[in-house]
Amino acid sequence: MIGGVVRETHPGERRVALVPESVSRIHAKGVDFLIEAGAGAEAGFSDDAYREAGAEIAATAGDVLASADLVVRVQAPDATEIEASKAGAAVVGLLFPLTAEAMVQRLRSARLTAIALDRIPRVTLAQSMDVLSSQSTVAGYRAAVLAAYRLPQFFPLLMTAAGRIDPARILVLGAGVAGLQAIAAAHRRGAVVEAYDVRAVVKEQVESLGATFVEVPAIEDAETEGGYAREVSEESQRRANEVIAERLRSTDACITTALIPGRPAPRLITAEMIEGMPHGSLIVDLAAEQGGNCELTKPGEEVNVNGVTILGPLNLASDLAADASRMFSRNAEKLVLYLLNDGELSFDFDNEIVKG
Numbered sequence: 001m002i003g004g005v006v007r008e009t010h011p012g013e014r015r016v017a018l019v020p021e022s023v024s025r026i027h028a029k030g031v032d033f034l035i036e037a038g039a040g041a042e043a044g045f046s047d048d049a050y051r052e053a054g055a056e057i058a059a060t061a062g063d064v065l066a067s068a069d070l071v072v073r074v075q076a077p078d079a080t081e082i083e084a085s086k087a088g089a090a091v092v093g094l095l096f097p098l099t100a101e102a103m104v105q106r107l108r109s110a111r112l113t114a115i116a117l118d119r120i121p122r123v124t125l126a127q128s129m130d131v132l133s134s135q136s137t138v139a140g141y142r143a144a145v146l147a148a149y150r151l152p153q154f155f156p157l158l159m160t161a162a163g164r165i166d167p168a169r170i171l172v173l174g175a176g177v178a179g180l181q182a183i184a185a186a187h188r189r190g191a192v193v194e195a196y197d198v199r200a201v202v203k204e205q206v207e208s209l210g211a212t213f214v215e216v217p218a219i220e221d222a223e224t225e226g227g228y229a230r231e232v233s234e235e236s237q238r239r240a241n242e243v244i245a246e247r248l249r250s251t252d253a254c255i256t257t258a259l260i261p262g263r264p265a266p267r268l269i270t271a272e273m274i275e276g277m278p279h280g281s282l283i284v285d286l287a288a289e290q291g292g293n294c295e296l297t298k299p300g301e302e303v304n305v306n307g308v309t310i311l312g313p314l315n316l317a318s319d320l321a322a323d324a325s326r327m328f329s330r331n332a333e334k335l336v337l338y339l340l341n342d343g344e345l346s347f348d349f350d351n352e353i354v355k356g
Helices: 020-027 047-052 061-065 081-083 102-108 122-131 131-150 177-188 199-209 234-248 271-275 316-339
Strands: 002-005 031-034 056-058 070-075 090-094 112-116 157-158 163-167 169-173 192-196 253-256 283-286 301-306 308-311
Touching: 002 061, 002 199, 020 031, 020 047, 031 047, 031 061, 047 056, 047 070, 047 122, 061 081, 070 316, 081 253, 081 271, 090 316, 122 199, 122 316, 131 177, 131 253, 131 308, 131 316, 169 234, 177 192, 177 199, 177 253, 192 234, 234 271
Parallel strands: 002 031, 002 070, 031 056, 070 090, 090 112, 169 192, 169 253, 253 283, 283 308
Antiparallel strands: 157 163, 301 308
16 A cells, blocks of 8 residues: 655645655555655655654655555645545644535545544543644744733733833633643743633633632533534623623633534634723634634734734744644554555444544
């Protein structure tokens, strides 16, 4: 079997799906590899490193796609890449099939097997394959660093000859993987951190990272069996909005990370709430690509409303391409090795992971 890795074509994408170490380990299990020249360059992995891992370097993506029985990628393929792929090949990547009906139809028409890493279930056996969690870890950390960079004040408390500088007050909305990483990164930098989530079960995790959990009276728990958040009732959302609005009035920077799988991002910050925020404060909306947690977020843009800066960054994990690629690669490698049987992919559609 031939595995393939191509250079990512999605705008701004710098990650590579498999790093040389993963290629070497999969190659040892009987899979030959074709790697497009320069596929790992933006993440810091040279063609020579792939050659040393046992791969052959191909001049173009077309050369890889025409021969590969398995293509591992970060972002979903575009129409041209699907058309160029070998019939019967398998495509592994972040495909988000629930919101990409046209792409799914093109994959079906091209007789390609799609393996969506974003659909891997949150079960113990699949923890090492959980790409969403690993990349959310990167994005959450990067969001806190971005907030520290853009906020016009220090994060930590400072006692200087020029007087006392109070620490920044940070509010994190959503305490999933990205939110928890943002909390940890902001706290390590000396900020005073608060966090809110509709899932009461995360209170202990938030507090273990040194943050204060913002509680909403009489709100129902909204955790699904898979550990994700679900939508809450209108009454619960109204109560939450009141508490969030009150906390925002004394917040220097707010990092929003709330997502619901397969649905638009929940609206947590309204235009009215922003009017009450301090002049010079900041919002970093990690959910921008899914519509945003903030009503005024513009995906990929920066806006300023009444002195409040709202950032809608896209694909923050790509900013830390080297480590994000290493983490993505380890997850993808574990899945590929799990599916390999005597050097060939084997699909058991009754298997919990494959069904996901």
